[in-house]
Amino acid sequence: MAVSNQEIEHLAELARLNLTADEVSRLSHELGEILKYVDKIKEVADQLKNPSKTAADNHWRADEVKPFTKARELINRAPRLKKNLLVVPPVFED
Amino acid sequence: MSLTELSIQELQAGYQKRDFTVSEVVAEYLKQIDSHDKELGAYLSVWRDEAAAAARELDKKIIGGLEPTGLVGVPMAVKDVLTTEQGVTTAGSKMLAHYRAPYNATAVDKLIQAGVIVLGKTNCDEFAMGSSGENSAFFPTKNPWNKTKVPGGSSSGSAVAVAARLCRAALGTDTGGSIRQPASFSGVVGLKPTYGRVSRYGLIAMTSSLDQVGPLSATVAEAATVLKAIAGLDFKDATSRNKTVPDYNDKLNHSLKGLTVGLPQEFFGKGLSRGSKQVLEKATQTLGELGLKIKHVNLPKSVYGLAAYYIIAPSEISANMARFDGLRFGESTEDRKLFNHYLNTRGRWLGKEVKRRIILGTYVLSAGYYDAYYRQAVKVRQLINQEFSNIFKEVDILACPTTPTVAFSLGEKTADPMAMYLADVNTVPVNIAGLPAISVPAGLYDGLPVGLQLIGAPWEEVKILQVAHQFERARGPWHLPA
Numbered sequence: 274m275a276v277s278n279q280e281i282e283h284l285a286e287l288a289r290l291n292l293t294a295d296e297v298s299r300l301s302h303e304l305g306e307i308l309k310y311v312d313k314i315k316e317v318a319d320q321l322k323n324p325s326k327t328a329a330d331n332h333w334r335a336d337e338v339k340p341f342t343k344a345r346e347l348i349n350r351a352p353r354l355k356k357n358l359l360v361v362p363p364v365f366e367d
Numbered sequence: 368m369s370l371t372e373l374s375i376q377e378l379q380a381g382y383q384k385r386d387f388t389v390s391e392v393v394a395e396y397l398k399q400i401d402s403h404d405k406e407l408g409a410y411l412s413v414w415r416d417e418a419a420a421a422a423r424e425l426d427k428k429i430i431g432g433l434e435p436t437g438l439v440g441v442p443m444a445v446k447d448v449l450t451t452e453q454g455v456t457t458a459g460s461k462m463l464a465h466y467r468a469p470y471n472a473t474a475v476d477k478l479i480q481a482g483v484i485v486l487g488k489t490n491c492d493e494f495a496m497g498s499s500g501e502n503s504a505f506f507p508t509k510n511p512w513n514k515t516k517v518p519g520g521s522s523s524g525s526a527v528a529v530a531a532r533l534c535r536a537a538l539g540t541d542t543g544g545s546i547r548q549p550a551s552f553s554g555v556v557g558l559k560p561t562y563g564r565v566s567r568y569g570l571i572a573m574t575s576s577l578d579q580v581g582p583l584s585a586t587v588a589e590a591a592t593v594l595k596a597i598a599g600l601d602f603k604d605a606t607s608r609n610k611t612v613p614d615y616n617d618k619l620n621h622s623l624k625g626l627t628v629g630l631p632q633e634f635f636g637k638g639l640s641r642g643s644k645q646v647l648e649k650a651t652q653t654l655g656e657l658g659l660k661i662k663h664v665n666l667p668k669s670v671y672g673l674a675a676y677y678i679i680a681p682s683e684i685s686a687n688m689a690r691f692d693g694l695r696f697g698e699s700t701e702d703r704k705l706f707n708h709y710l711n712t713r714g715r716w717l718g719k720e721v722k723r724r725i726i727l728g729t730y731v732l733s734a735g736y737y738d739a740y741y742r743q744a745v746k747v748r749q750l751i752n753q754e755f756s757n758i759f760k761e762v763d764i765l766a767c768p769t770t771p772t773v774a775f776s777l778g779e780k781t782a783d784p785m786a787m788y789l790a791d792v793n794t795v796p797v798n799i800a801g802l803p804a805i806s807v808p809a810g811l812y813d814g815l816p817v818g819l820q821l822i823g824a825p826w827e828e829v830k831i832l833q834v835a836h837q838f839e840r841a842r843g844p845w846h847l848p849a
Contacts, residue, residue: 281726288685288729289692289706290722291714300726306785307727311674311740318743321750332608339602346469352699361694362705 275305370395371532375441375589378535382435389429389440393422393484396442400486400533408508409527411447412454413487418442421484438596439482444534446525447488448495449475449580450569458571459493459503459521462697462716472569473604474538474580474597481596486534489524493718495540495573496684497521498548498790501781502720509777510553511848512815516774519549519790525583526553530847536584536593540570542577543676544769544794547806550583551769551818554808554847556835557583558590559794561825562801563608565594566601574683575606577676577798585847587807587836591615594828610826618829619836623657626830628821629664629762634793640772642812647768650809650819653841654766659834662762668754671747672796677788678731678744679799685728688713688721723784748799755800759824764831768793769806769818793820803828807835808845 281300285292292300345357353360370392373381381387397415404410425433425440433439445451448458450468457463471479479485492502500508500523508523510516511531518527522539526549529537539546541559550557558581565580572578582593595616600609630651635644655661693699693712700715702708717725731740758765770793780787797804802822809819819838823831839845 276730280730284726284729284733287733288725289689289709289713290717290725291710292722292726296719296722300723303723303784304727304730307677307788308730310785310788311677311744314671314674314678314740314743314747317668317671317750318746321746324746324749332605334602334605343469350466350469350696352693352697359694362703362708364705 276301276308369532371399374586375438375535375592378440379435382429382440389422389425389484390419392440393418393442393486396486396532396534399531403531404533406509406514407511407527407531407533408506409489409524409531409533410444410487411457411459411490411505411524414453414485417453418484418486425482425484437481438478438592440484441482441535442484442486443478444486444489444525444528444537445475446491446522446537446539448491448540448571449538450571451475451485451488453485454488456488456571457505458495459491459505460716460718460721461504462691464698466697468569470569473566473601475569477597478538489522489528489537491523491525492521493721494571494688495521495542495545496720496724498544498787499775499780500524500549501777502718504718507777510774512554513774515776516815517552517777519552519770519774521545522549522557522583526550526555526557529553529555529583529585532847536582536589538580538597539583540578540580541798542574542579543680543798544791546581546583547769547794547804547818547820548791550806551816551820552774554816554845555583555585556587556590556805556807557581558594558805558828559797559803560594560598560828561803563606564610564803564826564828565597566599566604566607568601568603572687574680575687576683577680579798587805587832587839588616588619590805591619591832591836613829615829615832619833621833623659623834623837626763626834627660627662627761628654628834629662629758629765631664631666631669631765631767633666633670634767638771638792639768643768643770643772643817646810646812646817647819650838650842651766653838654834657834657837657841664758664762664765666754666758666796668747668750669796672751672799673788673792675744675747675751675799676795677727678740679748681724681728682732682741683728684724685732688717688725691717720784751796752800755802764834765822767820767822769820770794773812773815773817797822801825803831805831805835807839809842
């Protein structure tokens with residue numbers, strides 16, 4: 274079951290990922306191959322009698338404030354900074 | 368004999384008796400890296416001066432009375448998906464080619480506190496996505512047993528650094544086999560601990576519900592020493608668990624009488640190559656000679672592990688990779704429009720396999736497909752969990768091939784992603800169920816190593832380490848490639 278080029282382009286847009294025309298056509302073929310393989314989970318999935326809501330058990334800890342001293346260093350990793358603010362392209366445009 | 372041949376225990380005996388210094392040992396490893404790593408490509412960065420300086424400091428402390436035990440003065444390497452304050456942390460990606468992390472990963476911090484000398488950061492598939500090391504955005508790592516072969520992946524550089532004596536032991540990470548599979552292909556020991564045993568703080572996340580940090584080393588005893596040092600609860604990783612960390616090394620020689628080992632028939636089936644089968648049959652015979660009771664068992668659901676993995680992993684990857692937006696860290700384009708900025712930053716600096724998994728994950732999570740794929744995969748994951756927990760009521764450990772074949776050729780599977788994925792078919796079910804497992808060299812076929820995988824119940828690393836250690840002794844000396 275192949276995934277069309279159009280579908281790949283739509284997914285790439287959702288994932289904010291620029292793909293070349295070559296990459297799109299290759300992925301359309303490869304995704305088809307991979308989906309054909311993973312499809313076999315459907316042979317067994319319904320054998321599960323009591324599906325649980327979460328993949329793992331929950332573990333709790335006290336909600337305590339712990340100091341983090343490296344905020345400045347984290348901000349300094351940004352590609353563009355103005356004082357201590359991150360410079361980003363405008364989110365809203367006229 | 369070169370100092371790089373000495374085990375952790377032998378190094379420390381030597382430090383104790385003042386036979387040699389940490390500086391001399393580190394210098395010897397750096398020399399070994401100089402002579403061989405150009406060809407092998409195990410390291411992405413070597414911390415030459417820092418390692419030499421740390422060694423000098425440690426020598427002073429030893430003269431001052433510091434007892435060389437545990438990991439004191441042991442030269443190790445760290446997979447480049449674990450953050451370090453020193454140098455760059457690239458995750459094998461162009462996206463992070465210049466990224467300097469603000470803190471050390473907890474596992475790295477624990478090693479440094481234990482007295483380890485970090486020699487550098489090792490090569491890996493980009494963001495740990497791959498089974499051959501060929502997805503590194505920088506260069507592929509070569510298998511020291513045969514340089515036309517892949518070393519396995521994604522902890523390719525860590526496995527080769529140990530195999531070629533470019534470090535004594537290394538940290539790797541394992542999401543679907545990324546410690547055990549390269550350990551098997553490269554003829555070293557690789558241990559994937561129970562999910563929650565080792566903190567992932569500072570591990571650049573790939574599949575958060577599966578990722579785990581663990582050691583690669585020349586011997587089982589050394590893997591046990593490293594595990595002891597890095598294991599335990601860490602408040603910075605909410606998935607790490609408050610479980611007692613035993614003194615693994617003290618228990619390695621305990622009698623194996625009364626233990627039962629299960630041989631899952633599905634792992635010895637038609638996918639297993641003839642050569643590997645011969646080596647594995649001899650290995651399971653050895654397990655019997657060690658006093659273990661052998662039982663043939665079936666794990667029919669685990670066969671679906673790889674299929675579930677390639678839904679669950681890409682789903683989490685598509686979410687985890689969203690952090691690479693070119694705004695907060697990493698590479699960035701100059702686009703003036705936000706949408707184009709995202710598109711182009713990610714399009715330009717993420718590699719093929721990363722893109723493939725992001726698109727696949729976006730697909731299986733998207734409206735209309737979520738129920739058909741993701742929800743079903745989660746069910747299969749539960750089925751596999753149940754199957755393993757039932758089997759561990761009958762047996763203490765499971766033994767099977769780590770991989771269906773020995774190392775394949777460089778370039779052999781790069782054009783066929785599905786063929787590449789199948790290299791992890793025997794290791795993935797272990798991650799799906801969060802279990803501990805170790806790969807230990809069992810023998811050679813056609814001049815290439817074959818790994819025996821031992822799988823344990825959750826938190827029972829002790830049992831697999833005991834069996835692996837005693838198997839290793841019964842197997843006889845293992846000669847790493849010259």
